[in-house]
Amino acid sequence: MTPRFAPGVRLHHDHARDRWVVMAPERMFVPDDIALEVLRLIDGTRDTATIIDQLAEKFAAPRDIIATDVTAMLADLRSRGAIQ
Amino acid sequence: MNAPLALLAELTHRCPLRCPYCSNPAELTRASAELTTAEWSRVFTEAAALGCLQTHLSGGEPTARRDIVDITAAAHQAGLYTNLITAGVLLDAALLSRLTAAGLDHVQLSVQDADTTNAENIGGMPGAHARKRTAAQLVREAGLPLTINAVVHRQNLHNLQAIIDLARAWGAARLEVAHVQYYGWALANRDALLPTRAQLDEATRIVNAARGELRIDYVVPDYHAHRPKPCMGGWGSRFLAVAPNGDVLPCHAAQSITGMVFPNIRDTSLHDAWHHAPAFNRFRGTAWMPAPCQGCERAEIDWGGCRCQAFALTGDAANTDPACALSPHHAVLADALEKAATNTFRYREFS
Numbered sequence: 001m002t003p004r005f006a007p008g009v010r011l012h013h014d015h016a017r018d019r020w021v022v023m024a025p026e027r028m029f030v031p032d033d034i035a036l037e038v039l040r041l042i043d044g045t046r047d048t049a050t051i052i053d054q055l056a057e058k059f060a061a062p063r064d065i066i067a068t069d070v071t072a073m074l075a076d077l078r079s080r081g082a083i084q
Numbered sequence: 085m086n087a088p089l090a091l092l093a094e095l096t097h098r099c100p101l102r103c104p105y106c107s108n109p110a111e112l113t114r115a116s117a118e119l120t121t122a123e124w125s126r127v128f129t130e131a132a133a134l135g136c137l138q139t140h141l142s143g144g145e146p147t148a149r150r151d152i153v154d155i156t157a158a159a160h161q162a163g164l165y166t167n168l169i170t171a172g173v174l175l176d177a178a179l180l181s182r183l184t185a186a187g188l189d190h191v192q193l194s195v196q197d198a199d200t201t202n203a204e205n206i207g208g209m210p211g212a213h214a215r216k217r218t219a220a221q222l223v224r225e226a227g228l229p230l231t232i233n234a235v236v237h238r239q240n241l242h243n244l245q246a247i248i249d250l251a252r253a254w255g256a257a258r259l260e261v262a263h264v265q266y267y268g269w270a271l272a273n274r275d276a277l278l279p280t281r282a283q284l285d286e287a288t289r290i291v292n293a294a295r296g297e298l299r300i301d302y303v304v305p306d307y308h309a310h311r312p313k314p315c316m317g318g319w320g321s322r323f324l325a326v327a328p329n330g331d332v333l334p335c336h337a338a339q340s341i342t343g344m345v346f347p348n349i350r351d352t353s354l355h356d357a358w359h360h361a362p363a364f365n366r367f368r369g370t371a372w373m374p375a376p377c378q379g380c381e382r383a384e385i386d387w388g389g390c391r392c393q394a395f396a397l398t399g400d401a402a403n404t405d406p407a408c409a410l411s412p413h414h415a416v417l418a419d420a421l422e423k424a425a426t427n428t429f430r431y432r433e434f435s
């Protein structure tokens with residue numbers, strides 16, 4: 001499965017407050033650090049497995065632990081309508 | 085002091101529709117006095133620098149401006165998330181594709197009712213409803229997210245379920261059901277618009293029942309309430325508006341407070357307006373509050389309610405919003421509800 005941002009949703013750097021925000025129609029939210037790591041890898045071409053691989057490598061962590069976190073995070077972002 | 089998150093850019097007061105609850109001021113700005121493309125571009129750049137993340141391109145009807153594509157591009161290039169708030173009747177495929185290319189992020193389309201005859205009676209423009217349906221389709225085809233905005237009141241609440249069905253049929257990802265807020269034109273038409281308690285309860289029931297199927301944001305009227313609706317995180321806290329003539333406003337309805345003087349973008353920066361203008365500082369925080377707000381546990385929750393409503397109903401914007409049961413003026417709302425029974429509109433127009 002290849003996650004992509006829902007129409008009108010994008011990750012945006014908030015210069016004034018030095019943080020990243022997810023901008024969506026009539027709403028915005030500030031992702032936590034883990035969500036941000038996942039969001040930055042969503043580009044409509046990387047599939048979930050690739051995202052997990054990259055984060056497992058980046059954090060030198062066991063793949064199954066990362067997989068659990070990423071799957072939960074994607075489900076959460078999907079339920080908020082941020083990704084498809 | 086907080087930095088603002090959103091800028092309402094009221095590009096023009098011109099509009100082919102004439103909705104009797106329009107939030108534009110009673111005295112409308114003429115085209116010749118509107119800010120230029122370059123001035124709007126400066127406003128967007130300064131808004132982004134000030135901390136704004138998004139802008140609502142609004143009006144009047146924003147697409148009534150011939151430079152709407154350039155304006156959208158300027159907002160996008162400034163780094164703002166761009167939301168077009170439109171009645172949709174001037175949108176065609178060519179314009180929408182140019183707006184999309186300019187970086188438009190989202191479209192909010194107004195509908196006046198699901199019933200064509202009633203919708204066009206409310207909006208005052210024959211043929212508008214079919215054009216809106218086409219506009220919704222064009223937005224979907226452009227791949228842009230669509231929100232339908234329905235302002236509801238005594239004259240269309242009986243069709244609320246049909247309005248919800250319409251939003252789904254037209255492909256909206258979101259629906260805003262907003263009860264009329266009463267200042268400006270809406271106050272002049274209050275007797276024709278105020279819903280009864282029974283209508284309000286039925287509306288709330290319908291909205292709650294539909295929530296599983298569609299994302300619905302619901303703005304309730306506070307004439308039937310005991311506590312006022314909160315003023316967006318407080319006056320001069322999260323939001324600012326720029327009017328067609330360049331007036332910088334703490335709130336879209338602030339010009340209804342007669343006697344209040346607003347800074348203008350033609351002789352100040354947005355930064356100075358936000359940080360130093362007396363109009364912005366006047367109701368910031370809680371120190372300005374009268375009894376019973378002073379010391380009230382809800383003071384930093386609802387911020388004493390709406391300044392514009394306090395002015396409209398008590399003549400003093402520094403009073404507690406009469407929607408609060410603790411306000412000494414609370415009875416004026418009950419009186420208004422009793423009086424509300426007429427059905428004729430006074431359409432908005434340039435005086």
Ligand code: SF4
Pocket residue numbers: 311312376377378380381382383384386387388389404405408409410411
């Ligand atoms: S007294 Fe003022 S602060 Fe308290 S609930 Fe009423 S309006 Fe809000």
Ligand code: SF4
Pocket residue numbers: 313314315316334335336337338389390391392393
């Ligand atoms: S003063 Fe009233 S109209 Fe203005 S933002 Fe606050 S609640 Fe809304």
